Amino acid sequence: MTTTTSLGAEDRTASPAVAAGGRRPALRRVRSGNGLVFVLPFLLVFGLFMVWPIVQGLWMSFTDSSLALRDTDFVGFGNYAEAFGDPDVWSSLGNTVFFTVVSSVPLVLVALAMALLVHSGLAGQWAWRLSFFAPYLLPVTVVTMIWAWLYQPELGLGNQLLDALGMAPVGWLSDDSVAMWSVAALTVWWTVGFNFLLYLAALQSLPTTFDEAAALDGAGAWRRLWSITLPQLRRTTGLVAMLQILASLKVFDQIYILTKGGPNGSTRPVLEYVYDVGFTGYRLGYASAISYLFFALIVVVSLVQLRLFRRED
Amino acid sequence: MSATATTFRTRRRPPRETTGSPLLLGHGRLPRVLAGTALVVLAVVWLLPFLWAVVTSVQSEEDINTTGLSPFKGAFTLDAYQQILERGNVTVWAFNSFLIAGLVTVITVAVSTLAAYGFSRGTFRGRRALLGVTVAAIMVPPQLLVVPLFDQMTLFNMVDTYAAVILPQVVAPMMVFILKRFFDGIPKELEEAARIDGASEFRVFRSIVLPLSRPIVAAVAIFVFIGAWNNFMWPFIVTNDPDLMTLPVGLATVKDAYGIQYAQSMASALLAALPLIVVFLLFQRRIVNSVATTGLGGS
Numbered sequence: 354m355t356t357t358t359s360l361g362a363e364d365r366t367a368s369p370a371v372a373a374g375g376r377r378p379a380l381r382r383v384r385s386g387n388g389l390v391f392v393l394p395f396l397l398v399f400g401l402f403m404v405w406p407i408v409q410g411l412w413m414s415f416t417d418s419s420l421a422l423r424d425t426d427f428v429g430f431g432n433y434a435e436a437f438g439d440p441d442v443w444s445s446l447g448n449t450v451f452f453t454v455v456s457s458v459p460l461v462l463v464a465l466a467m468a469l470l471v472h473s474g475l476a477g478q479w480a481w482r483l484s485f486f487a488p489y490l491l492p493v494t495v496v497t498m499i500w501a502w503l504y505q506p507e508l509g510l511g512n513q514l515l516d517a518l519g520m521a522p523v524g525w526l527s528d529d530s531v532a533m534w535s536v537a538a539l540t541v542w543w544t545v546g547f548n549f550l551l552y553l554a555a556l557q558s559l560p561t562t563f564d565e566a567a568a569l570d571g572a573g574a575w576r577r578l579w580s581i582t583l584p585q586l587r588r589t590t591g592l593v594a595m596l597q598i599l600a601s602l603k604v605f606d607q608i609y610i611l612t613k614g615g616p617n618g619s620t621r622p623v624l625e626y627v628y629d630v631g632f633t634g635y636r637l638g639y640a641s642a643i644s645y646l647f648f649a650l651i652v653v654v655s656l657v658q659l660r661l662f663r664r665e666d
Numbered sequence: 667m668s669a670t671a672t673t674f675r676t677r678r679r680p681p682r683e684t685t686g687s688p689l690l691l692g693h694g695r696l697p698r699v700l701a702g703t704a705l706v707v708l709a710v711v712w713l714l715p716f717l718w719a720v721v722t723s724v725q726s727e728e729d730i731n732t733t734g735l736s737p738f739k740g741a742f743t744l745d746a747y748q749q750i751l752e753r754g755n756v757t758v759w760a761f762n763s764f765l766i767a768g769l770v771t772v773i774t775v776a777v778s779t780l781a782a783y784g785f786s787r788g789t790f791r792g793r794r795a796l797l798g799v800t801v802a803a804i805m806v807p808p809q810l811l812v813v814p815l816f817d818q819m820t821l822f823n824m825v826d827t828y829a830a831v832i833l834p835q836v837v838a839p840m841m842v843f844i845l846k847r848f849f850d851g852i853p854k855e856l857e858e859a860a861r862i863d864g865a866s867e868f869r870v871f872r873s874i875v876l877p878l879s880r881p882i883v884a885a886v887a888i889f890v891f892i893g894a895w896n897n898f899m900w901p902f903i904v905t906n907d908p909d910l911m912t913l914p915v916g917l918a919t920v921k922d923a924y925g926i927q928y929a930q931s932m933a934s935a936l937l938a939a940l941p942l943i944v945v946f947l948l949f950q951r952r953i954v955n956s957v958a959t960t961g962l963g964g965s
Contacts, residue, residue, distance in 0.1 A: 387788055388783070388787050388789060390784070391780045391867075392781045394776075394781070395780065398836055402837050403811070405814075406811040406814035406815045406818060409818065410810070410814035466708075473701050475702055482954065483947075484709040484712045484713050485708070485712055486954075487712075488712065488715075490942040491942070492895065492917075492942075494935075495936075498931055498934075499718075499932070501921075502928055505928075508731075554954075606898040624810075631813045631816075632816075632903065637813050647810065648807070
């Protein structure tokens with residue numbers, strides 16, 4: 354380290370880390386003490402592609418804006434009033450909530466089971482991790498193509514297995530009462546790996562002292578799991594559940610590609626209805642209004658969750 | 667250069683591979699056998715769809731459709747892959763995916779690290795308010811912005827351009843927040859020394875703060891890349907030209923055209939799956955640690 358701190362001279366700076374960079378006194382002119390320049394590029398894209406659409410969307414939700422014709426009229430709360438009376442809004446909202454419940458529960462519990470099993474120290478760590486996490490890396494189209502083939506009525510793996518067991522075939526994607534479960538199964542397979550890694554990381558950072566003490570006192574593996582490990586994971590479970598519920602509420606991609614919301618609209622989530630209204634029906638204003646109602650719901654859910662989460666601490 | 671030294675050290679750190687606490691299972695044989703069985707069953711269930719897809723992809727369409735049943739009966743053939751590659755659109759989409767995900771990652775990381783540094787060290791007026799707005803924006807689901815964003819792209823006359831696919835994806839308030847929190851934890855003494863010696867603010871950022879933040883920047887980059895690579899809704903809405911489509915979007919548009927050509931359908935799905943699986947195998951430990959250190963992602 355140099356001890357001569359000559360402010361003016363060449364950039365021969367204090368730490369060896371800086372000395373490596375070298376030269377370019379020109380940059381010193383950028384030395385705007387308050388740091389605003391650093392934030393400017395972000396503020397630019399944030400303003401253009403986040404704030405603008407948010408404001409624009411809010412404005413559109415009060416108009417009859419349409420993809421088909423350019424001149425738009427202000428309609429006040431007309432779109433919102435229409436949304437509240439629109440049975441398709443309610444049914445797609447119902448589908449979204451149903452999907453959220455039947456996907457989130459296994460997405461948390463299966464991830465927990467996977468992490469506990471992998472953490473128990475059986476050989477082949479990386480192989481287990483790869484098997485459980487790999488599907489998370491697949492693009493949604495790949496996932497749905499593979500599962501559409503598994504669900505194929507005559508040749509698909511699902512019905513072949515049922516056939517081998519002597520059971521009647523199931524209309525995985527064609528039966529109103531089954532389709533959403535099929536979508537949920539696909540989703541669990543696809544995304545459980547992320548929650549699994551969150552749990553695994555949490556398990557690895559737990560102190561082992563309590564576990565050791567209990568083992569010395571003669572507590573069996575099962576007992577220690579319920580009385581020590583699981584209670585220690587409560588915070589992680591709160592976090593995983595919170596992220597999962599918010600992610601599940603936003604379901605669109607896999608359903609749109611797999612079933613287009615069918616059969617008979619039984620799998621159509623809110624976001625697909627927004628898409629249908631806006632891009633197929635050309636009613637951007639009405640689509641925006643539904644978006645904003647849904648956004649309000651998401652904010653409420655987040656706030657309730659944060660509340661519960663805080664109280665846990 | 668210290669930057670390389672840091673990376674080197676991070677890579678060489680002995681892997682924090684868990685062997686798990688042997689205590690968890692105790693010394694009895696029964697829990698061990700039960701846990702092992704459960705693990706194997708789960709892994710088989712999770713790998714089965716992949717295996718089924720692979721087996722299907724190396725059969726001829728006739729075998730799959732005529733024997734009607736087990737894909738294990740037919741003869742091995744790579745016809746499906748050959749046909750897919752000859753048609754060429756999968757390779758175009760793969761190129762687009764790499765280009766778009768790569769650019770999204772580079773721009774997002776650059777913009778977000780700079781902003782995070784400004785938010786962490788800056789003293790400009792309105793800093794707290796802007797930071798508050800940024801954090802609040804984390805809650806906004808990007809899917810909800812597609813309608814007004816599409817309207818905006820129409821206005822800018824940008825529909826069906828790479829820029830329209832890329833730019834809205836580079837706004838990542840979550841990443842800014844994560845990076846800012848990390849920068850906050852870096853002791854300021856190091857920077858003060860450099861500042862006294864006349865280093866510009868940018869130099870301090872690039873030569874001191876950034877090298878110390880390699881792991882978190884890598885984590886952010888990995889997640890942005892995976893997210894952009896797999897992003898579906900926005901690229902799907904803003905591209906109509908097949909030559910500009912990404913893999914997920916392109917495949918979705920031709921998926922139905924495969925009809926009963928299951929071998930080709932599976933072959934193209936697997937080809938599209940390959941790049942990220944390879945990336946994962948290469949960076950496995952870093953990706954696993956990324957999830958742990960940032961706790962973000964989700965689809």
